[in-house]
Amino acid sequence: MNMALSPANEVSETEFFRRDVIAGLRKEQKTLPCKYLYDKEGSRIFEQICELSDYYLTRTEAGIFRDHLPHMAKLIGPDSVIIEPGAGNCEKVEPLLQALEEPRAYIPMDISPEILLAARTRIRRQLPDLKVEAHVGDFTAPEAWQGVSRQSPGGRRVIFFPGSTIGNFDPEAARQLLADFAAHLSTKDGILIGTDLVKDTVVLERAYNDSEHVTANFNKNLLTRINSELGGDFDLDAFAHRSFYHALKQRVEMHLVSLKPQRVHIAGECFDFAEGETIHTENSHKYTLEGFAEMLREAGFTLVHQWTDGGGLYAIHYAEIR
Numbered sequence: 001m002n003m004a005l006s007p008a009n010e011v012s013e014t015e016f017f018r019r020d021v022i023a024g025l026r027k028e029q030k031t032l033p034c035k036y037l038y039d040k041e042g043s044r045i046f047e048q049i050c051e052l053s054d055y056y057l058t059r060t061e062a063g064i065f066r067d068h069l070p071h072m073a074k075l076i077g078p079d080s081v082i083i084e085p086g087a088g089n090c091e092k093v094e095p096l097l098q099a100l101e102e103p104r105a106y107i108p109m110d111i112s113p114e115i116l117l118a119a120r121t122r123i124r125r126q127l128p129d130l131k132v133e134a135h136v137g138d139f140t141a142p143e144a145w146q147g148v149s150r151q152s153p154g155g156r157r158v159i160f161f162p163g164s165t166i167g168n169f170d171p172e173a174a175r176q177l178l179a180d181f182a183a184h185l186s187t188k189d190g191i192l193i194g195t196d197l198v199k200d201t202v203v204l205e206r207a208y209n210d211s212e213h214v215t216a217n218f219n220k221n222l223l224t225r226i227n228s229e230l231g232g233d234f235d236l237d238a239f240a241h242r243s244f245y246h247a248l249k250q251r252v253e254m255h256l257v258s259l260k261p262q263r264v265h266i267a268g269e270c271f272d273f274a275e276g277e278t279i280h281t282e283n284s285h286k287y288t289l290e291g292f293a294e295m296l297r298e299a300g301f302t303l304v305h306q307w308t309d310g311g312g313l314y315a316i317h318y319a320e321i322r
């Protein structure tokens with residue numbers, strides 16, 4: 001496996017983190033980019049979230065893959081190159097790679113190098129003939145794609161984007177990200193992408209406020225990360241996790257609520273919080289089948305197929321550049 005480092009990583013990941021944190025906390029609605037939730041510890045806690053019974057997304061998506069992998073593999077065809085932005089622990093792709101007819105290469109990309117490194121041994125052991133080329137970097141940054149070949153000498157190049165990661169982007173940014181993905185592909189190449197669907201508020205809010213408080217730990221880990229990497233002095237006991245469904249915007253919002261008036265210092269700057277003031281840390285947008293098909297079309301893709309579970313909780317879409 002080739003661990004390619006993007007120029008962004010070479011400059012200074014900590015400096016980008018510092019700039020984004022300072023800029024986000026200076027806003028009227030304080031905010032922090034959700035990509036920073038995934039340091040080593042955040043990625044570990046996210047894996048715990050995926051195991052929670054309240055968090056239906058991971059197992060529902062896995063069930064759809066289990067039921068429809070042969071159909072997906074047939075649509076993708078032989079000799080493919082699978083590119084996975086935000087690959088995480090690279091677990092979801094394994095059954096797909098195994099179902100595909102002689103896949104040529106797998107290219108996982110993630111902002112968290114530790115998790116990609118941990119996946120290396122496992123994938124090598126399971127698929128010794130597959131070329132695996134990992135890229136560490138921010139998949140929204142053009143630099144992260146520099147080393148990713150635009151040509152496939154064989155079959156299709158397919159972007160694999162499961163886990164409802166697209167839901168972390170506001171609709172306009174999601175449309176732009178899909179258009180950017182399309183620009184990295186050529187005619188006949190495709191995208192296999194998972195989205196969470198609009199559903200009952202109770203089910204949604206339970207998924208992001210689990211009874212074991214794992215999501216709360218995940219959210220608060222961002223403050224721990226700021227404390228350790230940027231010399232911040234967040235008092236973790238003075239903030240609480242809060243998630244709720246915003247029906248109009250069709251998204252679950254995740255916040256950290258200040259439990260008292262307080263001042264926090266980070267990298268030589270100070271930030272004042274009123275009691276009840278929040279830092280907005282993540283959005284998880286929910287889609288309808290029609291709404292997401294439209295978004296794919298607007299981004300330059302032609303929808304080929306959509307699969308859902310029996311309960312209509314989650315969807316996987318396959319679309320191509322025609």
Ligand SMILES: C[S@@+](CC[C@H](N)C(=O)[O-])C[C@H]1O[C@@H](n2cnc3c(N)ncnc32)[C@H](O)[C@@H]1O
Pocket residue numbers: 034035038043046085086087088089090092109110111112115137138139140161162163164165
């Ligand atoms: C919601 S998890 C999904 C992981 C995996 N694809 C799955 O479906 O289980 C998001 C993953 O994307 C990575 N990630 C989030 N934003 C990223 C970005 N802008 N660039 C690169 N990786 C990112 C995180 O480190 C994390 O591993």
